[in-house]
Amino acid sequence: VHKAYIALGSNLDNPMQQLVSALQALAKLPNCQLLKQSSFYASAPMGPQDQPDYINAVALISTTIEALALLDQLQAIELDHQRKRERRWGPRTLDLDLILFGESIIDHPRLQVPHVGLKERNFVLYPLAEIAPDLVLPDGETLQHCVQLCPLADLSKLSI
Numbered sequence: 695v696h697k698a699y700i701a702l703g704s705n706l707d708n709p710m711q712q713l714v715s716a717l718q719a720l721a722k723l724p725n726c727q728l729l730k731q732s733s734f735y736a737s738a739p740m741g742p743q744d745q746p747d748y749i750n751a752v753a754l755i756s757t758t759i760e761a762l763a764l765l766d767q768l769q770a771i772e773l774d775h776q777r778k779r780e781r782r783w784g785p786r787t788l789d790l791d792l793i794l795f796g797e798s799i800i801d802h803p804r805l806q807v808p809h810v811g812l813k814e815r816n817f818v819l820y821p822l823a824e825i826a827p828d829l830v831l832p833d834g835e836t837l838q839h840c841v842q843l844c845p846l847a848d849l850s851k852l853s854i
């Protein structure tokens with residue numbers, strides 16, 4: 695059994711509802727169990743600014759399937775949420791990124807784990823630290839150290 699951390703993001707078509715719906719879909723995945731989910735966080739887009747603010751969260755699932763099979767399941771949920779890929783770093787109804795898969799380091803054309811931008815993304819690090827404060831990354835760095843190095847900036851935790 696593997697522990698997989700998934701980053702959720704949305705900035706189109708009612709982002710909060712998109713994430714609620716995505717979490718329900720994750721909970722229903724065969725061979726997966728939704729163990730924890732973070733609060734929702736709002737932030738301005740990293741990268742191109744000509745798009746709406748994002749809502750982000752992180753979820754922890756335990757699963758018996760392997761990383762690429764889980765990636766297929768995540769991409770199916772994105773498509774169910776009308777994910778369209780107009781432009782790179784463009785707005786999207788739903789983003790599900792497999793950011794950690796146990797202690798694995800994966801470098802595959804379809805999948806890099808840990809997620810490449812993990813240490814620079816406050817909208818991933820802070821929700822991750824909320825549900826896994828004692829996490830140590832596969833490269834030995836502690837999550838707390840990564841959080842200390844990553845500015846909070848405009849990230850805001852939504853109370854509900």
Ligand SMILES: CC1(C)Nc2nc(N)[nH]c(=O)c2N=C1O
Binds near residue numbers: 783789
């Ligand atoms: C476009 C880019 C890089 N910017 C983001 N910016 C924020 N705040 N949240 C995201 O989830 C996000 N995702 C992206 O893919």
